Amino acid sequence: xxxxxxxxxxxxxxxxxxxxxxxxxxxRNRKEIFKLPNKDSSVILLVSGGLDSIxxxxxxxxxxxxxxxxxxxxxxxQSKQSIAQLESLFFYSxxxxxxxxxYHHDPYIVQHNWLFSFSNxxxxxxxxxxxxxxxxxxxxxxxxxxSYALGVSGTPSRWFVYSYYGYEYALKLRxxxxxxxxxxxxxxxxxDQEFLSESxxxxxxxxxxxxxxxxxxxxxxxxxANDKSIDxxxxxxxLLLFARSASINAKYTRSCGNNTSxxxxxxxxxxxxxxxxxxxxxPDPTIYLNKEKFRTNISQKFKTIILQYLRYTLSSLAKIxxxxxxxxxxxNTLIMIKSNIYAYETNKEFYIYNxxxxxxxxxxxxxxxxxxxxxxxxxxxxxELSNKLNKKYNISSKQSQQDTVAFLVNYAxxxxxxxxx
Ligand SMILES: [Zn+2]
Numbered sequence: 001x002x003x004x005x006x007x008x009x010x011x012x013x014x015x016x017x018x019x020x021x022x023x024x025x026x027x028r029n030r031k032e033i034f035k036l037p038n039k040d041s042s043v044i045l046l047v048s049g050g051l052d053s054i055x056x057x058x059x060x061x062x063x064x065x066x067x068x069x070x071x072x073x074x075x076x077x078q079s080k081q082s083i084a085q086l087e088s089l090f091f092y093s094x095x096x097x098x099x100x101x102x103y104h105h106d107p108y109i110v111q112h113n114w115l116f117s118f119s120n121x122x123x124x125x126x127x128x129x130x131x132x133x134x135x136x137x138x139x140x141x142x143x144x145x146x147s148y149a150l151g152v153s154g155t156p157s158r159w160f161v162y163s164y165y166g167y168e169y170a171l172k173l174r175x176x177x178x179x180x181x182x183x184x185x186x187x188x189x190x191x192d193q194e195f196l197s198e199s200x201x202x203x204x205x206x207x208x209x210x211x212x213x214x215x216x217x218x219x220x221x222x223x224x225a226n227d228k229s230i231d232x233x234x235x236x237x238x239l240l241l242f243a244r245s246a247s248i249n250a251k252y253t254r255s256c257g258n259n260t261s262x263x264x265x266x267x268x269x270x271x272x273x274x275x276x277x278x279x280x281x282x283p284d285p286t287i288y289l290n291k292e293k294f295r296t297n298i299s300q301k302f303k304t305i306i307l308q309y310l311r312y313t314l315s316s317l318a319k320i321x322x323x324x325x326x327x328x329x330x331x332n333t334l335i336m337i338k339s340n341i342y343a344y345e346t347n348k349e350f351y352i353y354n355x356x357x358x359x360x361x362x363x364x365x366x367x368x369x370x371x372x373x374x375x376x377x378x379x380x381x382x383x384e385l386s387n388k389l390n391k392k393y394n395i396s397s398k399q400s401q402q403d404t405v406a407f408l409v410n411y412a413x414x415x416x417x418x419x420x421x
Contacts, residue, residue: 035230042067043183044166047107049085051253051273053187054092055239056225058248061096061103069181070107071169073162075114080346081259088254110165118154152197154257159186159198163207163222188224190235201226236276251285261346262360263288287360325409331383334420335374335408341416343371354415361414366393370407379420382408
């Protein structure tokens with residue numbers, strides 16, 4: 001390996017100094033370090049299919065009239081998370097293609113295999129990305145982790161990797177399609193730097209500098225929507241308001257950081273999404289597997305009391321409803337699935353979806369077994385279901401009858417099933 005000579009080192013350090021001096025003098029003159037490219041220029045936007053990057057895509061088109069080349073980087077294209085992200089990506093790509101045909105370009109997809117990722121790590125909670133020694137104190141409070149520390153992302157080196165993929169994609173566009181791109185934009189928003197070290201302005205500037213130095217080409221610009229100096233400073237709320245004004249429904253964007261088909265409603269990304277809608281006081285159209293965890297989080301004391309009271313009243317009502325319903329179910333009662341109810345199955349999970357109410361429920365093994373029996377038979381009596389459950393799981397007939405009735409009552413109450421005498 002050839003090492004740098006002292007002269008070369010000296011030359012490099014001089015270039016850094018020159019670069020910094022130039023930027024610093026510009027900063028002192030209150031000029032922009034750089035600005036967003038002129039109308040009709042081309043940029044690369046790193047997209048995840050999430051609310052931020054999907055809306056930023058339209059924002060760059062509408063506000064700045066830029067040709068946006070979205071770049072999606074996946075570690076496992078077969079994972080539930082990737083599939084959900086890609087569904088979102090293609091869904092909005094189709095919409096933008098129709099709405100903004102001049103500036104829309106199809107997303108480019110790259111697979112990158114990480115050697116390590118906290119996101120795939122089973123014991124993520126135990127080895128939290130908030131407990132690492134490299135973390136710095138932060139003046140902003142992170143509501144999700146209830147801490148004043150910045151975290152690292154699930155894949156801590158991803159911004160470096162992404163910036164070089166952005167660069168490679170730009171070369172591909174330049175030499176194979178004769179399109180000049182010097183801007184690599186990350187889907188980073190103003191509030192991201194409150195809890196993620198990768199999203200700070202300094203981090204992005206240093207990645208920009210490292211790219212320029214590595215390539216000895218100072219045309220490259222790497223930035224996100226967290227830069228006040230170029231008036232490119234947006235929060236989730238700004239983007240949601242923009243979406244509303246541009247008639248874009250953000251419902252089908254995918255923010256969740258967990259490997260589930262539907263938004264989990266429990267991870268930091270889901271939390272930020274829920275919070276943005278809550279603070280804007282606009283209805284959140286997203287379907288979450290479990291939003292309970294955050295429902296009381298935002299409430300002030302009196303709200304908590306009201307919620308507790310409501311929950312108590314509702315649970316008493318539910319008990320009464322359950323009691324009445326269970327009395328309705330006889331051995332010969334026929335069970336049917338209501339209209340507008342859909343079921344779908346992944347490798348391990350079985351979900352039922354109530355289209356009228358927007359609810360989703362995950363069924364356990366015996367629950368999905370009962371559901372499939374009802375589905376296959378269209379109409380089936382309670383006693384038949386109970387007998388099959390009894391045989392399949394080898395439990396007492398009393399137990400299987402109790403379980404069957406409990407299942408039927410629960411899903412009838414939730415509006416999934418109906419009975420016929
Ligand atoms: Zn989530």
